[in-house]
Amino acid sequence: MNPVIEVKGVSRSFGGLMALSEVSFAVGEGEIFGLIGPNGAGKTTLFNLVTGLMPVSAGSVELRGKKLTGLSPHRIAERGVARTFQNIRLFKGLSALENVMVAQHARTRAGLFSGVLRTRACAAEERRVERKGWEILELVGLAGRGLELASHLAYGDQRRLEIARALALEPSVLLLDEPAAGMNAAEKHGLTSFIREMAARFRLTVLLIEHHVPLVMDLCDRIAVLNFGELIAIGPPAEVRANPAVIEAYLGAE
Amino acid sequence: MGTAQLIQNLLNGISIGSVYAIFALGYTLVFSILGIINFAHGAIFTLGAYLTYALAVGQFGINGLLSGMSLERQLPFALALLVGSVLAGAIGVLVERFAFRPLRNRGADPLLALVSSLGVALVIVNAIQYLVGAEIYTFPAGVYGELPPALMFQVSGHPVVIRTVQAIIFAVCLLILAVVGYLVRFTKFGKALRAVAENPATASLLGISVDRFILVTFFMSGFLGGTAGALVGTSFGVAGPYFGVTYGLKGLAVIVLGGLGSIPGAVLGGVVIGLSEAFVPADYGAYKEAVAFAFLFIVLLFRPQGILGRKQLQKV
Amino acid sequence: MGHFLDNNGFLLVTLVQQALLAMSLYFPLAAGQLSLASPGFYALGGYIAAIVGTLDYFAPWRASLGWLVFPLEWLLAAAASALLALLVGIPALRLRGIYLALATIAFVEILRVLSLNLEITGGAIGIFGVPQLFESRWGYIAVFGPLLVCTLVFGHRLERSRVGRAFRAIREDELAADAMGINTTRYKVLAFVIGAVLAGVVGAMSAPFLNTWNARQGTFDASIAYLAYVLIGGSRSIWGPLFGGMLLAALPEVLRPLKDSRLIINGLVLVFASIYLPQGISGTLARFSPGKRKGALPAGEPQEDA
Ligand SMILES: Nc1ncnc2c1ncn2[C@@H]1O[C@H](COP(=O)(O)OP(=O)(O)O)[C@@H](O)[C@H]1O
Ligand SMILES: [Mg+2]
Numbered sequence: 099m100n101p102v103i104e105v106k107g108v109s110r111s112f113g114g115l116m117a118l119s120e121v122s123f124a125v126g127e128g129e130i131f132g133l134i135g136p137n138g139a140g141k142t143t144l145f146n147l148v149t150g151l152m153p154v155s156a157g158s159v160e161l162r163g164k165k166l167t168g169l170s171p172h173r174i175a176e177r178g179v180a181r182t183f184q185n186i187r188l189f190k191g192l193s194a195l196e197n198v199m200v201a202q203h204a205r206t207r208a209g210l211f212s213g214v215l216r217t218r219a220c221a222a223e224e225r226r227v228e229r230k231g232w233e234i235l236e237l238v239g240l241a242g243r244g245l246e247l248a249s250h251l252a253y254g255d256q257r258r259l260e261i262a263r264a265l266a267l268e269p270s271v272l273l274l275d276e277p278a279a280g281m282n283a284a285e286k287h288g289l290t291s292f293i294r295e296m297a298a299r300f301r302l303t304v305l306l307i308e309h310h311v312p313l314v315m316d317l318c319d320r321i322a323v324l325n326f327g328e329l330i331a332i333g334p335p336a337e338v339r340a341n342p343a344v345i346e347a348y349l350g351a352e
Numbered sequence: 353m354g355t356a357q358l359i360q361n362l363l364n365g366i367s368i369g370s371v372y373a374i375f376a377l378g379y380t381l382v383f384s385i386l387g388i389i390n391f392a393h394g395a396i397f398t399l400g401a402y403l404t405y406a407l408a409v410g411q412f413g414i415n416g417l418l419s420g421m422s423l424e425r426q427l428p429f430a431l432a433l434l435v436g437s438v439l440a441g442a443i444g445v446l447v448e449r450f451a452f453r454p455l456r457n458r459g460a461d462p463l464l465a466l467v468s469s470l471g472v473a474l475v476i477v478n479a480i481q482y483l484v485g486a487e488i489y490t491f492p493a494g495v496y497g498e499l500p501p502a503l504m505f506q507v508s509g510h511p512v513v514i515r516t517v518q519a520i521i522f523a524v525c526l527l528i529l530a531v532v533g534y535l536v537r538f539t540k541f542g543k544a545l546r547a548v549a550e551n552p553a554t555a556s557l558l559g560i561s562v563d564r565f566i567l568v569t570f571f572m573s574g575f576l577g578g579t580a581g582a583l584v585g586t587s588f589g590v591a592g593p594y595f596g597v598t599y600g601l602k603g604l605a606v607i608v609l610g611g612l613g614s615i616p617g618a619v620l621g622g623v624v625i626g627l628s629e630a631f632v633p634a635d636y637g638a639y640k641e642a643v644a645f646a647f648l649f650i651v652l653l654f655r656p657q658g659i660l661g662r663k664q665l666q667k668v
Numbered sequence: 669m670g671h672f673l674d675n676n677g678f679l680l681v682t683l684v685q686q687a688l689l690a691m692s693l694y695f696p697l698a699a700g701q702l703s704l705a706s707p708g709f710y711a712l713g714g715y716i717a718a719i720v721g722t723l724d725y726f727a728p729w730r731a732s733l734g735w736l737v738f739p740l741e742w743l744l745a746a747a748a749s750a751l752l753a754l755l756v757g758i759p760a761l762r763l764r765g766i767y768l769a770l771a772t773i774a775f776v777e778i779l780r781v782l783s784l785n786l787e788i789t790g791g792a793i794g795i796f797g798v799p800q801l802f803e804s805r806w807g808y809i810a811v812f813g814p815l816l817v818c819t820l821v822f823g824h825r826l827e828r829s830r831v832g833r834a835f836r837a838i839r840e841d842e843l844a845a846d847a848m849g850i851n852t853t854r855y856k857v858l859a860f861v862i863g864a865v866l867a868g869v870v871g872a873m874s875a876p877f878l879n880t881w882n883a884r885q886g887t888f889d890a891s892i893a894y895l896a897y898v899l900i901g902g903s904r905s906i907w908g909p910l911f912g913g914m915l916l917a918a919l920p921e922v923l924r925p926l927k928d929s930r931l932i933i934n935g936l937v938l939v940f941a942s943i944y945l946p947q948g949i950s951g952t953l954a955r956f957s958p959g960k961r962k963g964a965l966p967a968g969e970p971q972e973d974a
Contacts, residue, residue: 151846151847180847187844188844189841190840191836192836200833200836200837200845201849203848204850208829208830209831210858210862213825213826213829213830216825267849388766451942460942461899462766463702466895467899470896471935471936471937473935474931475932475936478934481931601888604770605774638784639781641784642778645778645781648771648774649775652760652770653760656763
C-alpha cells in the first residue's frame with residue numbers, strides 16, 4: 099500500500115491537556131478511512147493538524163511522501179486536501195453558488211486588474227467557474243437553491259453545501275468531520291451512498307469522523323479508534339468492532 | 353540626567369500616569385463586560401472637566417449660550433469634583449441606555465456600537481461648545497483654598513518642584529484606585545464583574561440583573577472618566593470642548609499596553625505611559641504626544657494581549 | 669451667480685471627496701479588516717502634493733511639466749501610500765477586529781505628530797498656497813468626478829471577480845477561507861493597500877483643492893467619520909459608502925441654518941442610524957427592492973449543532 103496521507107507520531111497539547119499523543123497511521127490511495135472515538139478524543143484536533151489550522155506539538159503529517167506540517171492552511175488546500183467542519187463554517191453571507199465558486203480559488207488565476215478589467219481570458223474563466231459551481235451544486239442536490247444565502251439553507255442542506263464546497267477545491271483527499279451530525283435516519287442513509295459515489299467518481303481518499311457507528315462500519319474500509327488522544331485500535335470494521343479495548347472505551351464512555 | 357532631574361521626572365510621570373490609570377480604568381470596565389470600546393469616554397472626560405469648572409468657579413466666558421453668566425454659588429473644589437464626577441457618571445448611564453442598550457438587545461454588529469458611541473461623543477462635545485464656546489477655561493489659583501501653589505525641596509543642590517495640583521491629583525487617584533480595588537476585590541459587584549468578564553453567559557446563572565449591572569458599570573466608568581477630566585483640567589486648563597480627544601486616544605494605548613480588559617493592567621499601563629512621557633527629553637518635547645501611540649503600535653505588533661492580558665486561543 | 673456656483677461647487681466636490689474616502693475604508697472592510705488608517709494616507713498624499721507644489725526644490729519640475737505636475741503628484745501619492753501600506757499592513761494585519769482598528773489609530777496619530785513637528789510639512793502651521801489646478805472650486809469636479817466613477821466601477825466589478833470573492837470569503841470566515849485555499853494574508857494586505865492608495869490619491873487631489881494642507885487633515889475624528897459613512901450607508905457593497913458619504917457629509921450643510929447646534933444633530937443622526945438602520949441605507953433599500961425578496965426569506969432555521 100502506497101500511503102496518501104501518513105500521520106507520523108503526531109502530538110498536540112493544549113496547556114496541560116494532551117489532546118493527541120504520538121498518533122501514527124497511514125491511509126492508502128482511494129481508501130475510505132474512518133476515525134472514531136468518544137467526544138473529546140482528539141479527532142477534530144487531528145483534522146486541524148492535518149489541514150494546518152493548528153501547529154503540531156510534535157510529529158509530522160505527509161501527503162504522498164511530502165511534508166504538510168509547517169505549511170499554511172491554504173498551501174495544504176492547494177495541494178489537494180479539503181475538509182468540512184464539525185460546526186458548519188460556510189461563508190454565510192455568500193450565496194450557495196458563491197460558496198462553491200470561492201472554493202475554486204486555488205484552481206484559477208484571475209488577478210485584481212484582469213478581474214476588474216474583465217479581460218477575455220478572465221471572463222472565460224469566470225464562466226467556467228460558474229458552470230462548474232452549478233455542476234457541483236447539482237451533484238449534491240442543491241442546484242435549486244444556488245442563489246440563496248448559505249445562512250438561509252436548512253441545516254442538512256448546509257452540511258451538503260460544505261461537502262460541495264470541499265469538492266469544488268478538486269481535492270485528492272477529503273476530510274469530513276461528522277457530516278451526518280444532526281441528520282435524520284433517511285438522510286444518513288443517503289449520505290453513505292453519496293460519499294461512496296463521490297469517492298469513486300473523483301478518485302478521493304476520504305478521512306471520515308463519525309459518531310454514528312453503523313454508518314462508519316458500513317462505509318469504511320478501515321477504522322482508527324482514538325481514546326483520550328491515543329490510538330487504541332486500527333483495522334477493518336469487523337476487527338475493530340471485536341477489539342476489547344474499543345468496547346471498553348465505548349461502553350465506558352457512553 | 354542628575355538625581356534631582358530624575359526625581360522630578362518620576363514625580364511628574366507618576367502624577368499624570370495616575371490620571372491615565374483612572375481614566376483607562378473607565379474604558380477597561382466597559383470593555384471587560386461588553387467587549388466594546390466606548391468612544392464616548394473621551395467626551396465624558398471633557399464633560400467632567402467642564403462640570404467641575406462650572407460648579408467650582410461658575411464664571412463663563414464670552415462665547416456660547418451661557419456667555420457672560422456666572423453662577424451665584426460655588427462649591428468648594430473637593431465637592432465640585434465629586435458632584436461633577438457623579439454627574440459625568442450619570443451621563444455615562446444615559447449613554448448606555450440610549451446608545452448601547454438598543455444595539456445590544458438586537459445583537460447588532462459591534463462595529464455599530466463604535467459609531468453610535470462616537471455619535472454620542474459628537475453630541476456631548478458640541479453641546480458643550482454650544483453652551484460655553486470653544487475658549488480655554490482655567491481654574492483660578494485659589495481654587496484649592498489656602499494651599500501654596502507648589503512645594504519645593506533640594507536634592508544634591510538642585511531644586512525639585514511638586515505643584516500642589518500634582519499632589520492633589522495623585523492623592524485623589526490613589527483614593528479612587530483604592531476604592532475601585534476594594535469594590536472589585538471584596539464586593540458582590542466585583543465578583544459579578546470578574547465572573548462576567550471571564551464568561552458573559554455566567555451572569556444570568558449568577559442571578560445578576562444584567563442590564564442593571566451594566567448600568568452600574570457605566571456609572572463607574574463615567575465617574576472615573578469625569579474625575580480624570582476634571583483633574584487634568586485643573587492642572588493644565590480646560591482647553592476647549594475637544595480637549596478630551598487626545599486623552600481618549602491615549603487611554604486606548606494605556607488599556608492595550610496593560611492588557612485589554614485587565615483592571616490591574618489599566619493601572620500599570622497608565623503609570624508606564626505617564627512615566628515614559630515624563631522622561632522624554634525636553635529637546636524632543638513635541639514628540640511626547642507620540643509616545644503613547646508608539647507604545648500602542650509596538651505592543652499590538654509584538655504582544656497584542658498586553659503586559660497582563662492572556663493570550664486567547666482560537667476555537668476551530 | 670458665479671459666487672453661487674463657487675459655493676455649491678465646493679460643497680459638491682466635498683461630498684464626492686468624502687464618498688471617496690468612505691470607499692477607501694470600505695475596501696479593507698470588504699475583506700473583513702476594520703482599518704481606520706485612511707486619514708493617515710489621505711494626509712500623506714496631501715503633503716506630497718503640497719510639497720511638490722510649493723517647495724523650491726521642485727520648481728524645475730513644475731516649470732517643465734506645467735499642469736502635468738498634478739497627475740505626477742497623484743502617482744507619487746499612490747506609490748508612497750502603497751509602499752507605506754505594505755510596510756504597515758504586513759505586520760498589522762495579523763491583528764484582528766478591534767486590535768487592528770487600534771493599531772491603525774496609532775498609525776494615524778503617529779503620522780499626525782510627525783507632521784506637526786517636521787520642517788518639510790510646515791510644522792503646526794502646515795503648507796500654504798498650494799498651487800491650484802483650476803480657477804474655480806467647481807472645476808475640481810473634473811478630477812474628483814472621474815475618480816469617483818472609476819472607483820465605483822472598480823468596486824462594483826471587484827465584487828463579482830475572483831479576488832473580490834476571496835475578500836468576501838475572508839470577511840465571512842477567515843479560517844474557513846484559509847482552509848479553502850485562499851492566501852488570507854495576501855488578500856488582506858491587498859485590500860488594505862487598495863484603500864491606502866485611494867486615500868492617498870484623494871489627499872493629493874485635495875491639497876490643491878483646499879489650497880492649504882496641515883496636520884488637521886488626518887485625524888482620528890475623520891477615521892470615525894468615514895467608518896460612519898460606510899456603516900450607515902451599508903458596508904456590503906460599494907454603493908454604501910457612496911450613499912453614506914454623500915448624505916452624511918451633506919448633513920452639516922443641510923443643517924447650516926441651525927448654526928452651532930448642527931453638529932449636535934449630526935451626532936444624534938449617527939446614534940439613530942446605528943440603531944435603526946442596521947443594514948445601512950443601501951442594505952435597507954435592497955431589502956425593499958422586489959428583486960432581492962427571495963433571498964431575504966429564511967428557508968429554514970439552522971438547528972443547534974449536536
Ligand atoms: N483550540 C483548543 N483549545 C483548547 N483545547 C482544545 C482546543 N481544541 C480542542 N481542545 C481540547 O482537545 C480535546 C480534543 O478535542 P477534539 O479534537 O475537538 O475532540 P473530538 O473531535 O474527538 O470530540 C478536548 O478535550 C478539547 O477540549
Ligand atoms: Mg470533534
